[in-house]
Amino acid sequence: MRFGYWLPVFGGWLRNVDDERMEATWDYSKRLAQRSEEIGFDLTLVAELNLNDIKGIRAPSLDAWSTAAALTAVTKSLELMVAVRPTFHNPALLAKQAANIDHIGGGGRLSLNVVSSWWKDEAEKYAVEFEQHDRRYDRTSEWLDVVDALWSRDGVDYQGDFYRLRDSVLQPKPLSKPRPTIYAGGESEAAKELISSKCDAYVMHGDSPERVGEKIADMRRRRERHGLPPMIFGVAGYSIVRGSETELTAEVTRITDVQQSKSGYENYQQWLSGTQLDRSVSLADYSVSNRGLQAGLLGTPAQVQDQVAAFERVGVNLLLLQCSPQLEEMERFSEAVITPMRGKT
Numbered sequence: 001m002r003f004g005y006w007l008p009v010f011g012g013w014l015r016n017v018d019d020e021r022m023e024a025t026w027d028y029s030k031r032l033a034q035r036s037e038e039i040g041f042d043l044t045l046v047a048e049l050n051l052n053d054i055k056g057i058r059a060p061s062l063d064a065w066s067t068a069a070a071l072t073a074v075t076k077s078l079e080l081m082v083a084v085r086p087t088f089h090n091p092a093l094l095a096k097q098a099a100n101i102d103h104i105g106g107g108g109r110l111s112l113n114v115v116s117s118w119w120k121d122e123a124e125k126y127a128v129e130f131e132q133h134d135r136r137y138d139r140t141s142e143w144l145d146v147v148d149a150l151w152s153r154d155g156v157d158y159q160g161d162f163y164r165l166r167d168s169v170l171q172p173k174p175l176s177k178p179r180p181t182i183y184a185g186g187e188s189e190a191a192k193e194l195i196s197s198k199c200d201a202y203v204m205h206g207d208s209p210e211r212v213g214e215k216i217a218d219m220r221r222r223r224e225r226h227g228l229p230p231m232i233f234g235v236a237g238y239s240i241v242r243g244s245e246t247e248l249t250a251e252v253t254r255i256t257d258v259q260q261s262k263s264g265y266e267n268y269q270q271w272l273s274g275t276q277l278d279r280s281v282s283l284a285d286y287s288v289s290n291r292g293l294q295a296g297l298l299g300t301p302a303q304v305q306d307q308v309a310a311f312e313r314v315g316v317n318l319l320l321l322q323c324s325p326q327l328e329e330m331e332r333f334s335e336a337v338i339t340p341m342r343g344k345t
Contacts, residue, residue, distance in 0.1 A: 004043030048083035086143035107175025196222035201232035206295035213314030234318035238292030301336035
């Protein structure tokens with residue numbers, strides 16, 4: 001099992017807690033990334049939104065790509081999985097940018113998390129056309145074609161509905177072989193078909209190991225139909241490791257005190273309307289993004305270790321953690337879960 005975490009580019013993950021002691025600043029991101037390598041984390045996911053959907057649109061939100069490039073230069077082993085939304089990035093220019101960051105990191109440390117845009121207000125505020133769900137996936141399919149072609153060869157000609165290239169050249173090519181890993185997530189039929197045919201890894205919202213296992217089995221069948229090699233499977237989860245049930249209950253209560261008047265609530269409603277999920281979500285799910293509590297990474301060290309092992313048994317290769325405050329809770333998770341589990345192998 002590999003262990004990753006969401007970089008707190010929004011200053012936290014809790015929509016009902018104003019100050020999580022994890023500032024949306026370069027200094028905090030740098031300190032967290034460097035410390036995460038020391039305590040056993042393998043990867044960080046750098047989310048991309050130009051507005052802050054957690055704390056409200058007037059709160060700070062770090063740019064994903066410049067942050068990732070800088071972090072690559074000041075870390076040694078950490079994989080930077082950088083979110084990218086095709087509606088916001090020309091594919092040829094992004095392929096060039098990503099290849100350069102891959103070289104900065106020495107190869108194998110830059111990967112993409114391809115995300116279809118869902119936030120209409122953000123698109124309008126940043127002069128980007130907002131497209132409906134299936135059309136976004138049509139664009140993403142072409143976008144991936146262009147990026148993959150430019151990473152693999154020169155003299156690329158491409159004629160699509162969204163992008164047209166003539167005799168295009170990209171040098172230097174990425175160091176990562178056969179290419180930087182492309183992750184993506186989605187629960188609609190359009191998303192699953194696209195991901196199984198054109199991506200390398202499938203990242204899921206928080207769910208129980210049983211439900212995640214069913215999704216993995218489905219994606220494996222799709223992948224086999226396309227005649228492609230096995231995928232990587234990741235799950236998002238919010239972790240709370242405590243010594244007793246009383247401590248755990250108190251922390252869960254603190255973070256799920258739903259306040260619909262908070263600045264992020266309207267953004268959450270737009271996310272729900274702009275996506276196609278395979279299950280309904282509750283107001284408690286609203287409190288923590290990406291259905292993180294549903295992964296069940298809650299309890300004593302032994303209980304959380306057992307849950308990690310259950311995910312591993314159904315085929316999960318990567319856990320992507322959110323926690324708060326991030327640095328302190330990641331150190332707790334490392335001591336209680338990562339170090340003991342890796343000591344057993």
